[in-house]
Amino acid sequence: xxxxxxxxxxxxxGLIGRRSAEDDVDQEIHLHLAMLTERLMRxxxxxxxxxxxxxxxxxxxxxxxxxxxxxxxxxxxxxFLQDVRYAFRxxxxxxxxxxxxxxILALGVGTNTGIFSIVDAVLLRPLPYKDxxxxxxxxxxxxxxxxxxxxxxxxFLDWRARNQxxxxxxxxxTTERTLTGSGEPLPLSTAKASATLLPLLEVQPMLGRNxxxxxxxxxxxxxxxxxxxxxxxxxxxxxxxxxxxxxxxDQLLIVVGVLPREFRFPSSEPVDLLTPLGKNExxxxxxxxxxxxxxxxxxxxxxxxxxxxxxAEMEVIESHLAxxxxxxxxxxxxxxxxxxxxxxGNVRAALIAVLCAVAxxxxxxxxxxxxxxxxxxxxxxxxxxxRSALGASRWRLVMQLLVESLMLAALGCLGGLTxxxxxxxxxxxxxxxxxxxxxxxxxxxxxxxxxxxxxxxSAIVFGLGPALSTARPPVVESLISGGRxxxxxxxRQRWLNLLASAQIAIAIVLLTGGGLVLESFWKLRxxxxxxxxxxxLTAHMQLxxxxxxxxxxxxxxxxxxxxxxxxxxxxxxxxxxxxxxGEGHATNGFGIEGRxxxxxxxxxxxxxxxxxxxxxxxxxxxxxxxxxxxxxxNAAAAPVALISETFARRNFPxxxxxxxxxxxxxxxxxxxIVGVVGDVKTAGLAAAPEAVIxxxxxxxxxxxxxxxxxxxxxxxxIAPGLRKTVARLDPQQPVAEMxxxxxxxxxxxxxxxxxxxxxxxxxxxxxxxxxxGLYGVMSFLVRWRFREIGIRLAIGAQPSDVTRMIFxxxxxxxxxxxxxxxxxxxxxxxxxQTLLYxxxxxxxxxxxxxxxxxxxxxxxxxxxxxxxxxxxxxITTLRSE
Amino acid sequence: xxxxxxxxLQGTLDLMVLKTLAAIGPLHGYGVxxxxxxxxQELLRLNEGTVYQSLLRLTQKAWISSKxxxxxxxxxxxxxxxxxxxxxxxxxxxxxxxxxxxxVGRVLQLEDRS
Numbered sequence: 001x002x003x004x005x006x007x008x009x010x011x012x013x014g015l016i017g018r019r020s021a022e023d024d025v026d027q028e029i030h031l032h033l034a035m036l037t038e039r040l041m042r043x044x045x046x047x048x049x050x051x052x053x054x055x056x057x058x059x060x061x062x063x064x065x066x067x068x069x070x071x072x073x074x075x076x077x078x079x080f081l082q083d084v085r086y087a088f089r090x091x092x093x094x095x096x097x098x099x100x101x102x103x104i105l106a107l108g109v110g111t112n113t114g115i116f117s118i119v120d121a122v123l124l125r126p127l128p129y130k131d132x133x134x135x136x137x138x139x140x141x142x143x144x145x146x147x148x149x150x151x152x153x154x155x156f157l158d159w160r161a162r163n164q165x166x167x168x169x170x171x172x173x174t175t176e177r178t179l180t181g182s183g184e185p186l187p188l189s190t191a192k193a194s195a196t197l198l199p200l201l202e203v204q205p206m207l208g209r210n211x212x213x214x215x216x217x218x219x220x221x222x223x224x225x226x227x228x229x230x231x232x233x234x235x236x237x238x239x240x241x242x243x244x245x246x247x248x249x250d251q252l253l254i255v256v257g258v259l260p261r262e263f264r265f266p267s268s269e270p271v272d273l274l275t276p277l278g279k280n281e282x283x284x285x286x287x288x289x290x291x292x293x294x295x296x297x298x299x300x301x302x303x304x305x306x307x308x309x310x311x312a313e314m315e316v317i318e319s320h321l322a323x324x325x326x327x328x329x330x331x332x333x334x335x336x337x338x339x340x341x342x343x344x345g346n347v348r349a350a351l352i353a354v355l356c357a358v359a360x361x362x363x364x365x366x367x368x369x370x371x372x373x374x375x376x377x378x379x380x381x382x383x384x385x386x387r388s389a390l391g392a393s394r395w396r397l398v399m400q401l402l403v404e405s406l407m408l409a410a411l412g413c414l415g416g417l418t419x420x421x422x423x424x425x426x427x428x429x430x431x432x433x434x435x436x437x438x439x440x441x442x443x444x445x446x447x448x449x450x451x452x453x454x455x456x457x458s459a460i461v462f463g464l465g466p467a468l469s470t471a472r473p474p475v476v477e478s479l480i481s482g483g484r485x486x487x488x489x490x491x492r493q494r495w496l497n498l499l500a501s502a503q504i505a506i507a508i509v510l511l512t513g514g515g516l517v518l519e520s521f522w523k524l525r526x527x528x529x530x531x532x533x534x535x536x537l538t539a540h541m542q543l544x545x546x547x548x549x550x551x552x553x554x555x556x557x558x559x560x561x562x563x564x565x566x567x568x569x570x571x572x573x574x575x576x577x578x579x580x581x582g583e584g585h586a587t588n589g590f591g592i593e594g595r596x597x598x599x600x601x602x603x604x605x606x607x608x609x610x611x612x613x614x615x616x617x618x619x620x621x622x623x624x625x626x627x628x629x630x631x632x633x634n635a636a637a638a639p640v641a642l643i644s645e646t647f648a649r650r651n652f653p654x655x656x657x658x659x660x661x662x663x664x665x666x667x668x669x670x671x672x673i674v675g676v677v678g679d680v681k682t683a684g685l686a687a688a689p690e691a692v693i694x695x696x697x698x699x700x701x702x703x704x705x706x707x708x709x710x711x712x713x714x715x716x717x718i719a720p721g722l723r724k725t726v727a728r729l730d731p732q733q734p735v736a737e738m739x740x741x742x743x744x745x746x747x748x749x750x751x752x753x754x755x756x757x758x759x760x761x762x763x764x765x766x767x768x769x770x771x772x773g774l775y776g777v778m779s780f781l782v783r784w785r786f787r788e789i790g791i792r793l794a795i796g797a798q799p800s801d802v803t804r805m806i807f808x809x810x811x812x813x814x815x816x817x818x819x820x821x822x823x824x825x826x827x828x829x830x831x832x833q834t835l836l837y838x839x840x841x842x843x844x845x846x847x848x849x850x851x852x853x854x855x856x857x858x859x860x861x862x863x864x865x866x867x868x869x870x871x872x873x874x875i876t877t878l879r880s881e
Numbered sequence: 882x883x884x885x886x887x888x889x890l891q892g893t894l895d896l897m898v899l900k901t902l903a904a905i906g907p908l909h910g911y912g913v914x915x916x917x918x919x920x921x922q923e924l925l926r927l928n929e930g931t932v933y934q935s936l937l938r939l940t941q942k943a944w945i946s947s948k949x950x951x952x953x954x955x956x957x958x959x960x961x962x963x964x965x966x967x968x969x970x971x972x973x974x975x976x977x978x979x980x981x982x983x984x985v986g987r988v989l990q991l992e993d994r995s
Contacts, residue, residue, distance in 0.1 A: 059928030
């Protein structure tokens with residue numbers, strides 16, 4: 001063992017000191033021969049005789065040297081290093097080839113590395129909590145009434161009391177609130193969370209303490225924990241903020257703690273302030289009309305308990321829960337998923353599809369480089385023949401060619417890493433901001449190792465075929481013909497055809513996938529919105545319940561606001577109202593006059609929008625029937641409502657809805673339906689339009705509204721005016737950041753946009769690579785057939801015949817690729833099924849367009865080679881042979 | 882001329898080189914070749930190149946070491962000398978050689994059954 005190690009060390013040393021050792025051996029042998037010669041001359045030989053006798057006695061000088069060289073270090077490594085040097089020399093001799101091949105590889109490796117770094121950060125790395133894999137999210141699906149996942153508070157309390165699977169369970173609700181009392185009112189995103197939440201996440205406040213369990217009870221919940229950011233921003237990072245009282249929505253809260261800087265609240269939006277959950281548990285447990293909900297429930301699995309076991313236990317517990325008096329039991333199911341799934345479940349499919357797409361792009365890049373290598377093979381036939389004649393084995397030649405590929409891949413890998421580094425920002429900006437792990441997207445050893453692995457595998461993929469094909473020199477023939485022979489190319493031609501068809505097939509897969517996703521995105525984002533989003537600016541306002549407790553106060557404020565904002569410069573129209581596309585689903589139950597009045601929970605539901613008169617004109621929502629709201633529909637006039645077409649269709653099938661009366665609460669007055677307006681996407685872009693009921697805010701009041709402005713200016717130019725106007729009317733009233741309607745839509749389509757932009761651009765990239773590749777193959781094949789074409793022309797073929805022949809050839813190649821590609825796409829597009837909206841995975845139009853386009857592109861790529869072929873001068877070609 | 886290839890012959894040559902260096906002291910390759918030729922009374926005619934292979938093998942096993950010096954006729958030459966590890970090895974090898982040659986000798990003395 002030791003001896004083997006020592007030998008190893010000696011050999012490694014031999015490898016390092018290769019050159020000087022070589023010189024030493026030369027000297028030693030030279031001296032030996034000289035001394036032997038002298039001795040033989042002393043014995044009476046003349047110099048010439050002595051020299052040759054000495055050599056005989058020594059044995060083969062070269063053979064000995066070679067033998068020593070091999071023994072001194074590792075012959076394979078030496079050969080490899082030699083190949084590396086040779087490869088660099090070869091690559092340096094053809095800089096154009098090298099540059100093109102390296103750029104193509106850099107493109108392939110770079111896109112893969114960039115996407116991998118995101119997949120790694122989002123899907124593979126642990127959540128930013130201790131033992132994050134043990135965290136689960138729970139929610140109830142209250143079917144029928146809504147598809148939102150929320151949990152009834154009494155159910156949460158029962159889960160917490162009865163479960164055996166979790167070490168702890170916590171609930172929270174996020175809400176928008178306002179910090180006042182120090183300068184300009186500051187809108188905050190806050191969360192009401194169980195006292196168990198922070199211990200469950202194994203997070204300690206950086207300053208102060210966590211909530212006590214008694215503070216979870218309503219009435220004892222006047223305490224708050226600040227986020228690090230809020231502490232810095234609003235409290236100047238002061239240590240003595242603990243114990244101070246702050247004013248949140250006209251409520252005084254005592255600050256008891258500050259969260260650590262790295263803490264990330266387990267919801268999609270960052271949270272500035274935590275307050276206790278604050279439920280009245282005695283009232284909740286009655287499961288009566290006073291029942292409330294919690295939006296998120298998080299729990300930590302006990303060690304050794306699997307997610308499936310926990311799910312099974314929760315289903316049993318759920319089945320034993322008594323339903324609230326106003327709900328029927330069978331409708332409620334519980335969903336138990338890992339917290340990671342909750343965070344990233346909705347982008348996983350998109351990321352995996354994109355990862356597949358970049359893998360295809362890499363394959364295309366490899367095909368292109370293989371193609372370049374094959375065409376180089378022709379010019380290197382002579383070199384191979386010479387090396388082979390000098391005694392290089394085929395294996396040795398293949399090795400050397402593979403080393404060349406490896407060097408190309410290494411350069412491509414470097415380029416790819418650079419590319420990935422510069423383009424990451426673009427990828428990240430496309431992802432929804434709610435995904436954890438992207439703030440610190442690392443380009444670390446893992447990503448680096450991935451890039452190296454991808455590049456190495458590529459080197460084999462694109463290098464092996466050409467190497468095997470190049471290193472098969474018909475020695476004698478090549479030497480005689482000087483490498484210009486046209487024979488022996490049948491097999492290589494088959495290779496090339498296969499390569500070209502494969503590129504077409506991959507391009508088809510990319511193009512149909514990208515096309516389908518783009519079409520989905522377009523439909524989702526631009527079609528069937530039901531309203532017109534251009535030139536609209538919006539700003540959300542939440543009126544304080546304390547200062548605007550009743551509808552009269554709300555109406556008065558909103559009336560003045562509308563008048564003042566309408567006079568701002570650049571504002572062409574102003575309205576208020578709730579805006580599509582909302583986040584949640586319709587939840588407001590209503591009753592219809594003259595029908596059976598169902599109990600709460602069984603009533604039909606609709607979205608309830610309180611709007612101003614101008615609302616429909618601003619959003620260009622068409623009036624289908626009846627009349628719109630009028631200025632005269634105020635608190636003094638008879639109560640009125642407008643309904644959406646879906647509302648009318650669902651609740652008044654086959655009859656007119658005009659003049660019918662509806663109400664939301666049994667205490668409300670009946671409202672007369674005066675008109676029907678077009679459907680809009682109220683529950684997110686991907687969901688079908690829901691039933692909507694519109695009220696004039698002047699009759700109902702409104703505490704959460706969007707101010708809607710029509711203006712050609714951008715939001716930055718209008719926002720200060722709006723803010724000043726609001727501040728003049730009520731200095732305590734915050735206004736959320738102003739946005740354009742377009743941006744709102746883009747944000748709510750962020751997942752489909754991710755898939756669409758990435759898959760679309762990779763499809764385009766794939767198309768370019770396939771086109772270049774096809775052009776390369778065709779022009780190469782034509783050059784290959786120069787002599788054959790020359791003969792054809794010489795014996796009477798017309799140039800047009802030659803053109804037709806080339807086109808026929810490329811058409812065959814394209815057709816093969818298209819057939820394979822379409823089959824693969826049909827099979828693979830199941831992967832992106834969940835990313836599609838309003839279009840089938842086998843959408844015939846997309847397939848026809850993609851294949852047609854690709855055929856066209858493929859045939860035009862053959863145009864130049866075909867023209868070159870028809871222009872061949874037969875005499876020159878034949879003479880050159 | 883056939884090259885010395887088999888393990889036994891390689892081992893034998895290594896043993897002879899080692900013994901030569903132990904007996905005479907630092908020596909260059911040419912000297913080792915001459916010495917072996919002389920001792921064997923020119924019965925063993927080897928390819929002198931193989932001496933260098935043997936020297937490399939022994940160096941890699943750290944049984945001998947080498948140093949550049951000046952030869953008797955004032956030329957730069959590499960002198961090999963035995964190390965302490967080499968001496969120990971030589972003792973072991975000599976013993977086992979004695980044993981093996983004894984055994985082989987006895988076997989070869991067996992009379993053929995006719």
